[in-house]
Amino acid sequence: MIRTIRKIGDPILRKKAKKVEKITRDTLKLIDDMVETMHHAHGQGLAAPQVGVSQRIAVVEVPKADDIPGSGVLYTLINPEVIKQSEETWEYPEGCLSIPGWRGDVARPYRIVVRALDRHGNRVKYEVEGHVARAFLHEIDHLDGVLYIDKLVSPDRVWRVNEEPLEHPA
Ligand code: ZN
DSSP states (O other): OOOOOOOTTOGGGGSOOBOOOSOOHHHHHHHHHHHHHHHHTTOSEEEGGGGTOOBSEEEEOOOOOTTSTTTTOOEEEEEEEEEEEOSOEEEEEEEETTEEEEEEEEEEESEEEEEEEOTTSOEEEEEEEHHHHHHHHHHHHHHTTOOGGGGBSSTTOEEEOOSSSOOSBO
8 A cells, every 4th residue: 555655844754763662464564555655656765754654664675776786675674773884975865755856965874784673573684885775874864853954965965856757765
């Protein structure tokens, strides 16, 4: 089921989301809906608060490209935690499904290690880099009520874009 994506101004986007204590049938339904909603919106990631659920769940799927490691893989992150990050950072434009029509440059660590639970409740650890690491970090920020516009490399490095095609919304 496609869920409604909350837009900037909705207070749920600014709340710290709650840890998932137990993966229930509702949790799995939520995850399936988030994946469907992300695909429908041509996004590269989606966090539960963006569909109005204040829980620490995110999905990421960067479209398959030969030069992007970890692309074409659907990641489900429950209670994700960044346990390592490279000192090396890189700037790249980000967009957000909750802030349609805008892009802005954000610096992020190039490589990270994230610990999380998968949908079966198994502990998983992902070492990801580049665009996939950026998508993970963008989504994990959502779980803390943080939006990419809070992290612009400079206040003037944000610009309007046409709604379609959406290139890097998350
Ligand atoms: Zn976003």
